[in-house]
Amino acid sequence: MLVDTQPATHQHMPASPELREQWVTSQLIGALMDNLVPALIAATLSLPVLVFLMLDPFNRVEVGVWVGVMLATLVFRYRLIGIYRLQYDSVEGPQRMAFIQRYQWSWWVVAAVWGGSIFLTYRQADIATQFLCGLFVMGHSLLTLTAFSAYLPVFRRYVHALMLSVLLSLVVNTVVAADAPDALRNGGVLVALLLMFWWLLISAGKRLHLVYRSSFELQFSNQELIDSLTQQTRASRRAVATKNRFLASAAHDLRQPVHALSLYADWLASEPEMGREIAPRILQSTRAINELFDSLFDLTRIDAGNYKVRLQHVEVQKLLADLVMQFEPVAAAKSLKLRTRASPITIWADPVVLRRILGNLVSNALRHTYKGGVLLGLRRREDLLVFEVWDTGVGIEREHQQAIFQEFFRVSQHQGTEDSLGLGLTIVSKLTMLMGYQLSLSSKANKGSVFRVMLPSFTQKEALETHHHVDAPNTVPMTDD
Numbered sequence: 001m002l003v004d005t006q007p008a009t010h011q012h013m014p015a016s017p018e019l020r021e022q023w024v025t026s027q028l029i030g031a032l033m034d035n036l037v038p039a040l041i042a043a044t045l046s047l048p049v050l051v052f053l054m055l056d057p058f059n060r061v062e063v064g065v066w067v068g069v070m071l072a073t074l075v076f077r078y079r080l081i082g083i084y085r086l087q088y089d090s091v092e093g094p095q096r097m098a099f100i101q102r103y104q105w106s107w108w109v110v111a112a113v114w115g116g117s118i119f120l121t122y123r124q125a126d127i128a129t130q131f132l133c134g135l136f137v138m139g140h141s142l143l144t145l146t147a148f149s150a151y152l153p154v155f156r157r158y159v160h161a162l163m164l165s166v167l168l169s170l171v172v173n174t175v176v177a178a179d180a181p182d183a184l185r186n187g188g189v190l191v192a193l194l195l196m197f198w199w200l201l202i203s204a205g206k207r208l209h210l211v212y213r214s215s216f217e218l219q220f221s222n223q224e225l226i227d228s229l230t231q232q233t234r235a236s237r238r239a240v241a242t243k244n245r246f247l248a249s250a251a252h253d254l255r256q257p258v259h260a261l262s263l264y265a266d267w268l269a270s271e272p273e274m275g276r277e278i279a280p281r282i283l284q285s286t287r288a289i290n291e292l293f294d295s296l297f298d299l300t301r302i303d304a305g306n307y308k309v310r311l312q313h314v315e316v317q318k319l320l321a322d323l324v325m326q327f328e329p330v331a332a333a334k335s336l337k338l339r340t341r342a343s344p345i346t347i348w349a350d351p352v353v354l355r356r357i358l359g360n361l362v363s364n365a366l367r368h369t370y371k372g373g374v375l376l377g378l379r380r381r382e383d384l385l386v387f388e389v390w391d392t393g394v395g396i397e398r399e400h401q402q403a404i405f406q407e408f409f410r411v412s413q414h415q416g417t418e419d420s421l422g423l424g425l426t427i428v429s430k431l432t433m434l435m436g437y438q439l440s441l442s443s444k445a446n447k448g449s450v451f452r453v454m455l456p457s458f459t460q461k462e463a464l465e466t467h468h469h470v471d472a473p474n475t476v477p478m479t480d481d
Contacts, residue, residue: 020220026092027216028209029100031150033084039147040077043140047074050136053129054120062120066113073110080106100154107154108161114140115165123173123183137166141201149205150212159205163198167191258289309434314351316342316378323359323376330366337373338366345378347385347455353431360428361389361451369393372448384438387453396443428453 047070054063080103088099114137121133141162148155174187264282268275320340331338358376365374372392379386432439432453443449 020217022093023220024213024216025151026096027219028151028212029096030089031212032100032148032154033081033089035147035150036077036081039143040074040081042143044074046136046140047071050117050133053132053136054117054125056125059120059124066116066120069113073106073113076106077110100151104154104157107148107158111158111161112165115162115169118166119169119173122169123177137162138197141197145201145205145208149208152206152209155205155209156202159198159201163194163201167194170194261286261289309350309353311348311350313346314349314354316345316347319351319355319358320376320378323355323362326359327362327366330363331374334366334370336366336369336371338362339373339375341375341377343378345385349455350435353435357428357431357437357453358387358389360425361453364425365389365391365393365449365451369448381454383456385455387455389451390448391450392448395445395447395449396441 047067051063051067054066056063084099088096117133118137121130123130125133141159144155144158144162148158170187170190174183177183261282264278268278268282317340320342324338324340328338362374362376369391370393374392375388375390377388377390379388428451429439436456438452438454440452440454441449442452
């Protein structure tokens with residue numbers, strides 16, 4: 001059973017350019033659909049006036065067909081707004097882009113129909129009617145500048161379709177009336193003016209689109225800044241909470257050995273002849289204080305990036321023998337067996353860091369084990385070298401298996417933590433990360449635990465014997481999940 005050995009951290013990261021572009025595009029589409037409503041209302045109100053101007057006894061059929069098509073497009077556009085409001089207004093990203101791509105043909109159709117009004121009036125009606133219909137189409141073109149320029153692809157398609165429809169209307173009607181006086185000259189002038197207006201409309205649309213885009217990009221950046229400040233505020237609050245927890249834990253855990261040391265000193269001052277009995281107790285209290293401060297200093301150096309790593313050849317069996325010599329008195333005092341099992345192998349590592357990692361794990365195992373023993377060993381797994389620390393202790397509940405690596409965390413129902421700030425496993429976690437090792441935990445409540453430190457195969461420099469497995473204590477009935 002492998003568990004994440006690091007506490008979850010939520011650090012705000014800047015959004016990727018793809019995510020930023022996706023969000024901005026989504027907002028531009030939203031602005032397009034919001035602007036579509038007033039554009040539709042204006043088109044609906046201007047339609048009766050335009051029909052009145054175009055209506056003539058000789059073209060009622062053509063105007064009727066045009067009006068029918070125009071009404072159908074208006075109804076469809078209103079329905080399109082309803083679909084967007086119900087299904088896409090509350091979503092963002094690819095879904096909105098898919099919506100626009102699905103219905104983009106409707107913008108072409110509407111633009112072409114509007115341009116068709118020129119076909120029904122140019123050189124078909126009197127000069128005043130032609131002029132007024134031309135003003136209506138020009139006004140509609142300017143309205144699209146503000147309504148559709150938010151989303152540039154739609155704006156371009158709409159303007160191109162509208163201008164192309166008007167251009168075709170001018171050319172066809174000019175060719176039909178080519179024999180009329182000044183027909184070609186007037187038609188040519190109008191086409192030239194139309195092309196100039198077309199270019200100006202596209203240029204103005206690009207500039208207005210940039211205003212929209214800049215506004216949304218600024219909004220996105222501001223939101224990122226707000227999120228970052230929120231994350232920093234939360235981090236500051238967590239730091240304050242950690243500091244308060246540290247002060248409470250340090251005050252509690254340092255008070256006991258310091259108080260005991262004071263009592264022993266007073267006792268020694270009043271009864272000097274008891275020095276032989278008091279001295280070991282003073283030494284024990286002093287060691288407890290030193291261990292607490294060593295843990296704090298180690299944690300500070302790691303967090304500050306001042307922990308120096310010095311790689312060299314490390315004989316595993318000698319390292320394990322030194323750890324046994326260090327912790328054998330602790331195990332003997334609790335009537336526990338402390339065993340090691342490893343092949344004679346030399347690895348490439350920092351002996352101080354590796355000893356600190358394994359020492360903290362062994363110390364933690366002994367602290368929470370009351371019968372049975374602790375086994376420290378090395379086994380090889382394919383391309384990994386795995387140090388394992390087995391114990392037959394109280395075990396760790398599943399809900400605590402990630403939290404135990406956090407600073408100052410101690411399971412409340414566990415005993416034997418009076419002399420610990422709860423930093424040992426935190427230091428192990430940080431040192432393994434520093435060295436690029438992997439750390440895992442398997443544990444069952446009231447059965448025992450096994451901590452594994454996995455080293456990459458390149459750390460192995462020389463193997464003097466063949467593969468040798470580590471046997472777990474018989475009293476720990478667990479397997480790797």
